[in-house]
Amino acid sequence: MGRRPATVIEYRSYELPSHFPMRIIAGEDWRISDVPCGVLHFHNCLEIGLCESDGGKIDFAGHVENFHAGDVTVIAGDVPHTTWSDAGTASKWAYLFCDPEELLRPFFALDTLPNARLLDGLLHGWCRVLSPQQNPALAPLVRQMLREMTQKGLNYQISVRGLFVAFITELMRLPTHSNSGSLTGSMVIAPALRYINSHYMENFTIGDLAEACSMSQSHFRRVFHELMGIGPLEHLNHTRITKACTLLRMTDESILTVGEQVGFRSMSSFNRHFAEAMGCSPSEWRRTVGAGRSTSILKYNGWLTPPRDK
Numbered sequence: 001m002g003r004r005p006a007t008v009i010e011y012r013s014y015e016l017p018s019h020f021p022m023r024i025i026a027g028e029d030w031r032i033s034d035v036p037c038g039v040l041h042f043h044n045c046l047e048i049g050l051c052e053s054d055g056g057k058i059d060f061a062g063h064v065e066n067f068h069a070g071d072v073t074v075i076a077g078d079v080p081h082t083t084w085s086d087a088g089t090a091s092k093w094a095y096l097f098c099d100p101e102e103l104l105r106p107f108f109a110l111d112t113l114p115n116a117r118l119l120d121g122l123l124h125g126w127c128r129v130l131s132p133q134q135n136p137a138l139a140p141l142v143r144q145m146l147r148e149m150t151q152k153g154l155n156y157q158i159s160v161r162g163l164f165v166a167f168i169t170e171l172m173r174l175p176t177h178s179n180s181g182s183l184t185g186s187m188v189i190a191p192a193l194r195y196i197n198s199h200y201m202e203n204f205t206i207g208d209l210a211e212a213c214s215m216s217q218s219h220f221r222r223v224f225h226e227l228m229g230i231g232p233l234e235h236l237n238h239t240r241i242t243k244a245c246t247l248l249r250m251t252d253e254s255i256l257t258v259g260e261q262v263g264f265r266s267m268s269s270f271n272r273h274f275a276e277a278m279g280c281s282p283s284e285w286r287r288t289v290g291a292g293r294s295t296s297i298l299k300y301n302g303w304l305t306p307p308r309d310k
Contacts, residue, residue, distance in 0.1 A: 009041065021045075022098040026093075028092070032056065032091050049096075050072055050146065051072075054069060055085070056089070067091075070132045072139050074130065122172065128174075191213050196236050206220070240264065248285060270282065
């Protein structure tokens with residue numbers, strides 16, 4: 001009897017602008033095929049989706065749910081998933097990809113938010129298909145965020161941040177007994193990704209990450225690279241550089257202080273890794289942002305068009 005083929009999982013990294021960490025993907029071209037692609041994927045950020053027509057299914061790492069027009073989907077960055085439409089249809093979608101922590105930062109730090117543990121649960125290992133019948137407040141908030149992101153009117157970023165606060169608050173109010181969408185631990189490296197995101201500023205080893213995933217170091221390195229396309233140390237450095245860009249833009253801290261705050265132990269190490277990721281030094285990047293040029297973090301390699309069956 002032949003071996004069951006291994007599940008294929010891909011990492012899709014979406015470039016989020018440093019000055020406003022949200023990206024919209026929408027339009028007539030964004031329609032999902034009725035043929036399952038057979039490949040799960042996960043993201044570097046939170047995904048919020050709005051199904052605008054037809055229906056179909058979403059596979060959350062083996063847990064399959066139906067979706068219909070008007071439904072909102074919320075998928076944490078560490079949840080592998082894939083979507084396909086009902087036979088003979090091509091469901092139309094609009095998506096928002098975002099970094100919740102940076103969106104909320106102007107209002108409050110996550111660790112100071114009342115019921116912060118509920119929010120942390122939404123951002124890690126959590127996925128849901130939310131119907132307008134059961135959650136009538138969610139779809140209007142998503143539609144308004146999509147409108148603001150599309151029209152880019154006066155102070156649209158302030159409006160989107162406020163709408164996002166309301167959206168997250170509604171999610172936190174969902175009854176805990178209905179939180180069947182939690183898939184914490186469904187991806188073997190999820191504990192390592194959560195650890196890096198929470199402790200990137202600290203000094204830890206690959207062994208610590210491997211232990212969090214109950215793996216040997218060699219096996220952990222191999223699995224991590226297969227899923228992410230890069231090694232754990234490179235991912236850690238990318239995370240640190242992303243956080244450094246936010247600090248360089250939003251604070252007056254010195255370059256040395258910013259490097260130390262995100263976990264680099266020397267100025268030379270910070271400068272080297274920053275230049276590799278951004279193509280310039282931290283001081284040059286800060287001057288560029290200050291001049292008002294549009295600058296984004298890290299190279300984009302996510303989807304700009306929906307997957308098609310071959």
